[in-house]
Amino acid sequence: MQITISRDQFLKPLMQVSGAIERKHTLPILANVLLEVKDGILSMTGTDLEIELVACVELEQPAPDAKITLPAKKLLDICKSLPDGATLTLATQEHQLLLTSGQSRFSLTTLAAEDFPNLESWDGEVEFQLTRLELRSLLESTSFSMANQDVRYYLNGMSFEVDNQDIKTVATDGHRLALSQTHLAGSVGMQRQLIIPRKGVQEIMRLMIADDTLITIQFGANHIRIIDVEFTFTSKLVDGRFPDYRRVLPRGGDKIVTANREWLRSAFQRVSILSNEKFRGVRLNLTNGLLKISANNPEQEQAEEVVEVMYQGDDLEIGFNVSYLLDVLNTLKTEDVTFTLLDTNSSVLIEGVDESESMYVVMPMRL
Numbered sequence: 077m078q079i080t081i082s083r084d085q086f087l088k089p090l091m092q093v094s095g096a097i098e099r100k101h102t103l104p105i106l107a108n109v110l111l112e113v114k115d116g117i118l119s120m121t122g123t124d125l126e127i128e129l130v131a132c133v134e135l136e137q138p139a140p141d142a143k144i145t146l147p148a149k150k151l152l153d154i155c156k157s158l159p160d161g162a163t164l165t166l167a168t169q170e171h172q173l174l175l176t177s178g179q180s181r182f183s184l185t186t187l188a189a190e191d192f193p194n195l196e197s198w199d200g201e202v203e204f205q206l207t208r209l210e211l212r213s214l215l216e217s218t219s220f221s222m223a224n225q226d227v228r229y230y231l232n233g234m235s236f237e238v239d240n241q242d243i244k245t246v247a248t249d250g251h252r253l254a255l256s257q258t259h260l261a262g263s264v265g266m267q268r269q270l271i272i273p274r275k276g277v278q279e280i281m282r283l284m285i286a287d288d289t290l291i292t293i294q295f296g297a298n299h300i301r302i303i304d305v306e307f308t309f310t311s312k313l314v315d316g317r318f319p320d321y322r323r324v325l326p327r328g329g330d331k332i333v334t335a336n337r338e339w340l341r342s343a344f345q346r347v348s349i350l351s352n353e354k355f356r357g358v359r360l361n362l363t364n365g366l367l368k369i370s371a372n373n374p375e376q377e378q379a380e381e382v383v384e385v386m387y388q389g390d391d392l393e394i395g396f397n398v399s400y401l402l403d404v405l406n407t408l409k410t411e412d413v414t415f416t417l418l419d420t421n422s423s424v425l426i427e428g429v430d431e432s433e434s435m436y437v438v439m440p441m442r443l
Contacts (some may be wrong), residue, residue: 077142079113079135083162083177087155089131090148092307093122095279096129097148103193105145110192111166112143121192122148127276128195129283131307143189146173154182195310200294200301202238204264208291208304212284214245217256217434219277220403223249230316234277236300237269246321252400253324253437254407268295271318276300276311283307324437326425329416333362334386334429337413340367341405343381347371348398350379356399357443362392362417371398394420395443401426404436 093109101107101124110121116139119132154175155164162177168186175182206214215234223231226249235246241264244257272280280302292303302309347358351371361368365387370380394417405413410428417424426436 221254271314
């Protein structure tokens with residue numbers, strides 16, 4: 077391999093694929109990035125056997141077809157440390173690669189490209205298009221509710237569902253649930269639900285710029301693939317059955333509270349300072365036109381805030397984990413929000429006023 081390329085051209089795809097590469101690797105080659113030159117295109121591939129990222133760049137100077145694997149972190153650190161506008165030359169010498177730039181020379185050990193793992197090739201059973209902004213919004217609106225290292229492994233990810241023209245993402249950790257949806261311009265003509273693992277969701281969000289560029293999404297039997305103009309992302313799916321979230325959505329709530337989102341968020345934030353650090357519980361007392369938020373902790377410290385709200389109904393006292401409420405209020409972007417409640421033992425449904433794309437359910441806690 078002998079290629080000459082500008083640092084900026086080389087660094088961007090390298091940074092994109094590096095997210096898929098495991099730091100704590102079981103196989104030495106998983107710490108490497110695969111560089112392959114074919115027909116004047118340099119492609120870089122990173123994988124941890126669960127997700128795979130491929131990014132490509134067109135070479136301005138001709139180079140022979142070849143492929144090689146290099147230690148990803150070292151290569152990335154070297155490229156980051158070189159000055160802007162630098163030119164890199166990569167040349168192989170037996171089991172090493174010589175990277176030169178100006179007066180800098182680096183010799184890196186290579187591993188055989190033939191040993192680099194490939195996620196098996198597959199054909200998409202479902203294919204549709206979204207904008208980057210739409211996909212990012214679907215994931216951002218729900219990802220915070222994913223479980224983390226739960227024994228119910230199917231909760232350590234996000235449900236991604238396509239139903240003809242509707243796309244839904246749902247995440248839950250058993251204590252709260254987040255749902256977001258959007259509509260496709262055309263119908264897919266079928267219904268399909270799959271679970272994207274937590275790392276896959278986080279990588280898509282890292283890569284996805286919020287603009288109107290169209291991307292293609294493919295569902296396979298065991299994989300999801302996202303084809304962007306800059307990269308191709310593939311992830312294995314979580315093998316499991318996601319809970320029926322429709323059964324969790326509260327029904328029959330007759331106590332509707334409307335309030336300014338920022339006022340509520342600030343009040344919850346202040347009261348949370350003196351909540352129990354382990355359980356994070358706050359007490360909500362509703363009366364006509366007013367919401368009192370209070371918290372205390374084992375040190376006998378107390379906090380209390382009173383917020384004006386739109387509410388006409390019976391008095392109600394209920395407790396919640398304040399972190400769950402703040403996650404929702406930080407995610408919603410509307411000026412006002414509504415809390416729909418039934419009684420002290422029922423979950424609350426939180427929605428943005430005049431925004432029907434997302435809804436959130438938080439279970440109460442005993443205080």
